[in-house]
Amino acid sequence: MKKMLLIMTAVLFCFSFPAQGQDLKSPVHLRLASQDLGSAWYVYGANFAKLWRNVLPRGSTIDVLPYGGGPANSFLIEKGDADLALSFTAVANWAVQGKVLHKKKIETIRGLAGSLDRYYLAVIATKRSGITSLEEVAKKKLPARFVSQPVGSTAESSMPLLFAAYGMSLEDIKSWGGSVTPTSTGVAQAQMTDGKADIWIQVVTAGHPAVSELALSTELNFLPASEEVIKKMMESGFEKTVLPAKVFKGQDKEVPYVGFPTVLIGHQDLKPEVAYLLTKTIVENRDALMKAHAGFKDFKPEEAWKLPQYGIPLHPGAEKYYRDKGMMK
Numbered sequence: 001m002k003k004m005l006l007i008m009t010a011v012l013f014c015f016s017f018p019a020q021g022q023d024l025k026s027p028v029h030l031r032l033a034s035q036d037l038g039s040a041w042y043v044y045g046a047n048f049a050k051l052w053r054n055v056l057p058r059g060s061t062i063d064v065l066p067y068g069g070g071p072a073n074s075f076l077i078e079k080g081d082a083d084l085a086l087s088f089t090a091v092a093n094w095a096v097q098g099k100v101l102h103k104k105k106i107e108t109i110r111g112l113a114g115s116l117d118r119y120y121l122a123v124i125a126t127k128r129s130g131i132t133s134l135e136e137v138a139k140k141k142l143p144a145r146f147v148s149q150p151v152g153s154t155a156e157s158s159m160p161l162l163f164a165a166y167g168m169s170l171e172d173i174k175s176w177g178g179s180v181t182p183t184s185t186g187v188a189q190a191q192m193t194d195g196k197a198d199i200w201i202q203v204v205t206a207g208h209p210a211v212s213e214l215a216l217s218t219e220l221n222f223l224p225a226s227e228e229v230i231k232k233m234m235e236s237g238f239e240k241t242v243l244p245a246k247v248f249k250g251q252d253k254e255v256p257y258v259g260f261p262t263v264l265i266g267h268q269d270l271k272p273e274v275a276y277l278l279t280k281t282i283v284e285n286r287d288a289l290m291k292a293h294a295g296f297k298d299f300k301p302e303e304a305w306k307l308p309q310y311g312i313p314l315h316p317g318a319e320k321y322y323r324d325k326g327m328m329k
Contacts, residue, residue, distance in 0.1 A: 024273050027059035033073040033085035036150055037066045038185040040205050040295055041086045044116075044262070047292040051281050069153025070203075071101050077267050078106045084270070084278070088119065088203075088260040089310040090237030091154055096311055100236055101157055110315035111307035112264045112279045118298040120243050120259040121158055121233075122204045124211065127219040129198035134223060137199075138168040143177030147188040147197040155203045156182040158238075162201065165232040185210050193218050203259075205295030206247045215249040222248070222255045233258040261298070263307060266315055275317025279304075283321070302327065 030052075034045035045064040052062060068076055073085035074095035087095075098105035125131045129144070137144050149155040159180065163169055170180050181188075181197070189210045191197035204211050214220065222243065225233070230240050238258035245254050264282065266275060282289075283304050289296040305322035307314055314322070322328040 024277060025057055027057050027061075028271070028274055029061045029063075030084060030274075031063045031065060031082045033065045033068040033076045033082035035067070035069045035086070035153060036184045036186075038189075038210055039149075040208055040293060041069075041262070042066050043209070043293050044086060044295075047289060048264075048282065050292075051285050051288060052278060055277055055281055067150070069149060069156070071095070071154065071157045072152030073265075074102075074106055074109060075152075077109055077265065080267065082267075084112070084264065084266045087263050087265050088154055089114065089263055089307075089312070090239075090260045091157075092263055092265055092307075093237050093311045096313070100161075108268045109265050109312070110268045110270070110275075110318070111312040112266050112275060112315055112318045113282050113304040114261060114263040114307045114310070114312075115300040115303040116262040116264065116282075117205055117295040118241065118259060118261055119203045119205055119295075120241060120255075120257040121155070121162065121238065122200075122202050122211070122243070122255075122257060123162075123223040123225070124192075124200045124202065124214075125198060125221045125223055126192055126195070127221055128195060131198055132221060132223065134162075134166045134229075135226070137173075137178075138166045141172075141176040144173065145178055145196070145198045146173065146180045146201060147191050147199070148180070148182050148201045149188070149203070150184060151182045153182070153203075155201050158203075159201055161233065161236050162229075165229040189214050199223075205293075206244065206297070207294030212248060215251070220248070220250055222251050224256045225258060227256075230256065230258055262295075263310075263312065265312070268315070270315060270317070272315070272317035272320065275315040276321045277317075279315075279318040279321045283325075 032045045035041040049062040070088050070091035076082035077085050094100040095106040192200050241259040243255040283301045286299050305327045
């Protein structure tokens with residue numbers, strides 16, 4: 001994993017911190033957990049770093065870690081291997097509350113900004129596979145070949161919950177002659193293109209780069225979730241949502257899915273003045289973020305403070321920013 005580490009170091013400019021009544025003068029060294037290369041989250045992290053480079057003191061560094069994913073990022077925060085991380089509302093809540101994938105609460109997690117985008121737990125099949133629904137896979141015991149994101153990612157961790165909602169399990173799929181392969185975004189895309197995989201379970205934004213590229217070369221079916229399945233998934237913290245029509249090539253109809261927005265979380269020991277500045281920079285630069293990635297078109301800065309509604313406590317520095325801006329009273 002260490003061999004994959006791509007360090008994005010920013011040599012930064014001096015910046016005063018009048019909103020806190022003091023100057024932030026000392027360099028800070030931050031590690032932001034994202035996901036594998038080629039993922040939307042890695043692009044998010046790279047662009048957060050670009051914004052932060054203009055406001056942090058000279059000599060500061062930002063390392064964007066190209067591994068992890070939702071659940072894994074919570075553990076990186078807990079172990080002190082990351083200062084910041086991208087997560088989802090449901091996934092961060094699992095960690096804070098100590099449920100679903102967590103045997104105990106991770107009490108070091110604090111929220112900085114939410115409502116960054118809209119993600120969908122997408123189930124994507126190649127048309128050549130002939131598969132039109134996961135109900136069909138379960139009912140006919142089809143030997144479907146699944147790919148997903150790496151172990152510890154949100155998609156990989158959500159698969160058992162999704163399969164259970166359809167009345168099947170990972171073991172069932174393997175016993176029917178199918179397979180379930182967690183792998184990198186690039187490998188999953190290549191296997192779908194080459195006909196070595198039938199179904200890709202992936203958390204995607206509108207305009208997700210890897211899925212958009214795949215749709216240009218391979219005919220796809222975006223398999224909808226039934227109302228019954230959606231209700232079962234909502235019990236684990238997912239939200240009911242709809243992928244708009246024509247987001248991807250060949251996807252001409254709306255697709256009912258479950259999903260969640262991305263959130264930026266951090267360690268409780270992150271200095272309040274640093275958390276304040278990082279939060280301010282993200283919330284006040286929506287236009288720049290939209291130019292960097294299409295997923296940010298769903299960013300709602302005015303709702304970025306609402307993490308406690310999902311059971312995620314705010315970092316004191318972030319909370320002060322939201323109160324100073326009049327978003328919280």
